[in-house]
Amino acid sequence: MMSKTLWSEGVRYQAEHMPERTGSGEFISDLTRRDQVFSFLKPPFNPKVDVKNGMLLYVEGVSVSFDGFKAINDLNLYIKEGELRCIIGPNGAGKTTMMDIITGKTRPDKGDVWLGQQLNLLNMDEAQIANAGIGRKFQKPTVFEALSVWENLELAMAGNKGTWYLFRAVLSSDQKCDIMRVLELIGLETHYKMQAGKLSHGQKQWLEIGMLLMQKPRLLLVDEPVAGMTHQEMDRTSELLLSLAGEHSIMVVEHDMDFVRSIASTVTVLHQGHVLAEGKMKDIQDDPRVREVYLGQ
Ligand SMILES: Nc1ncnc2c1ncn2[C@@H]1O[C@H](COP(=O)(O)OP(=O)(O)OP(=O)(O)O)[C@@H](O)[C@H]1O
Ligand SMILES: [Mg+2]
Numbered sequence: 001m002m003s004k005t006l007w008s009e010g011v012r013y014q015a016e017h018m019p020e021r022t023g024s025g026e027f028i029s030d031l032t033r034r035d036q037v038f039s040f041l042k043p044p045f046n047p048k049v050d051v052k053n054g055m056l057l058y059v060e061g062v063s064v065s066f067d068g069f070k071a072i073n074d075l076n077l078y079i080k081e082g083e084l085r086c087i088i089g090p091n092g093a094g095k096t097t098m099m100d101i102i103t104g105k106t107r108p109d110k111g112d113v114w115l116g117q118q119l120n121l122l123n124m125d126e127a128q129i130a131n132a133g134i135g136r137k138f139q140k141p142t143v144f145e146a147l148s149v150w151e152n153l154e155l156a157m158a159g160n161k162g163t164w165y166l167f168r169a170v171l172s173s174d175q176k177c178d179i180m181r182v183l184e185l186i187g188l189e190t191h192y193k194m195q196a197g198k199l200s201h202g203q204k205q206w207l208e209i210g211m212l213l214m215q216k217p218r219l220l221l222v223d224e225p226v227a228g229m230t231h232q233e234m235d236r237t238s239e240l241l242l243s244l245a246g247e248h249s250i251m252v253v254e255h256d257m258d259f260v261r262s263i264a265s266t267v268t269v270l271h272q273g274h275v276l277a278e279g280k281m282k283d284i285q286d287d288p289r290v291r292e293v294y295l296g297q
Helices: 004-017 024-034 095-102 127-132 150-162 163-169 174-186 200-214 232-243 257-263 279-287 290-294
Strands: 055-066 069-080 082-088 110-116 135-136 219-223 249-253 266-273 275-278
Touching: 024 163, 055 095, 069 150, 069 249, 069 275, 082 095, 082 232, 082 257, 095 249, 127 135, 135 200, 150 174, 150 200, 174 200, 174 232, 200 219, 200 232, 219 257, 219 279, 232 249, 257 279, 266 279, 266 290, 275 279, 275 290
Parallel strands: 082 249, 082 266, 135 219, 219 249
Antiparallel strands: 055 069, 055 110, 266 275
């Protein structure tokens, strides 16, 4: 349920900042309609993403070398629909390179990468892969600092339709509702007017996750989300990611073991571009091969 505060903030925002788009009265009546189900956050149905057997991402036998160095070496990894998976591993294990391959930034020398059973990601470019429902959050926040929090989310919703679409568009009630629900999820509902550049580091990270959510991805790839965060911000981030799982599949790369423990169901350990171990966090911690890799650092 949308909180009353957020609702009225949104109405006030509309009245103050976007009177040309729609009057606040119309906005309220849009939102109070009960005959429509908000499409909030649900990834749109894409018949090409075939997840009949519950598996969303397949990475099979993937290898890539850089100047003869095997950064990824016969990697096999499967992510179920709605799963929250943590990827850990020492520096240089190939975690970021794996994300580069899934998002089409790096082409593997060998192997297969599929989204569902029908979409071969290796035949698609980065934009097509993003459109198919894979969103990626890099370690450094990349929000538009001069724009407000609300405007950042609005811009993200336009996606690759471009800013021209955004300036011409009158937001539908569903779209406004999506923005407000995302604001609430990322805990920035009282900061919607604030310039993104003035947010704390943690808040910027949440805003960027919110921007990804505006595109309703099926799979979210998140690289080191809590680096540089305070403990409190880390707790908020684990709550946020846990609340997104189920509706989305999420792959989180993280070095902070307390954080991993707080969210992990299944953990995959990468080492030298290969899966060294996979399982529950407790078993992973007790695995002598994993201990050796970490102690050897
Ligand atoms: N474009 C590239 N050209 C050459 N070498 C690369 C390239 N990208 C990655 N590498 C190398 O591949 C290996 C894996 O790097 P990667 O960044 O994927 O590791 P990581 O697991 O993300 O490490 P970290 O925990 O430090 O972020 C490293 O040895 C890195 O130097
Ligand atoms: Mg990395």
